[in-house]
Amino acid sequence: MACSSWINTSLDLNINPRRVHEEVPVSIEKEVESKLFSLGMPKFNVEEESTSDLEEELKRVTAENKKLSEMLSVVCENYNTLRNHLMEYMRKNNEKEVSPTSKKRKSESSNNNSTCLMGTNNGNSESSSTDEESCKKPREETIKAKISRVYVRTEASDTSLIVKDGYQWRKYGQKVTRDNPCPRAYFKCSFAPSCPVKKKVQRSVDDQSVLVATYEGEHNHPQASQMEATSGSGRSVALGSVPCSASLTSSTPTPVTLDLTKSKGSNDSKSTKPKADSPKVPQVLVEQMATSLTTDPNFRAALVAAISGRLLHKN
DNA sequence: CGTTTTTGACCAGCGC
């Protein structure tokens, strides 16, 4: 993913980094300074500051902190609203396209336009894409499967068809399909016995180093890795060991891809998923924002001021 | 010994 696609979340906070508490003992002050300086923070002038100035500064930083929190809330709200709109739109679109007589394979072919590219970072971060409800064959009609497609770049020499996505999968079949010489692997979610999610993984015809993972259905449980992290007693989970490159060449101009596979359907009984199963896209967004913020000198200065202010107040 | 993977067989949808 090109850096040019990154969202500029830089906040012009106009913080003056110079301000630091004056009444602090010199030893503590120097300690803080040296630590911050070792972190790449600018060393600031601490001379001739009055207490009132510092209190004012602290108030201002607190207010900005509050404002940032509010902005983040707004961003999250906007995201949820946008996602709901997208879901609504796609559902309406699907109702138009899928005729009552459409069958299994037609649903798959109509699914081809719901693809999206994603980048991976050593297989740990990934986002998926658009999804689409499909008309399944009779015995699967009870499952209104949501289908999404995920592209994962791996080592071209790696022949395994493992996509590390935080869930535990059991392979139940492999087939060589007509349009692709590379075999397609079929996986079922094995973390929860009742989980209906299936996954197909196949190498891309165009680029053998790209794995195409197609997900069907929605997980009715949190991610295995997250369950482990929270419970601390989960058994070892095979998440795959595919070394993925951090970048994925994409012609898609979309800067952020949405993971709607884990979106909570409004009328779905599975919507009562734990929060741990939240979409990964916000995480991507958060990472971008975090990166942007941490590289923003203004923000860093504000952070330094806030931290040092707190440290010094405690002393 | 329990779990997972492999792999050939089987089934169902689709086009002709």
Added chain:
DNA sequence: GCGCTGGTCAAAAACG
């Protein structure tokens, strides 16, 4: 109806 194809099953093998 027949052949092709994708998807699933299930027994055997492999693995920890």
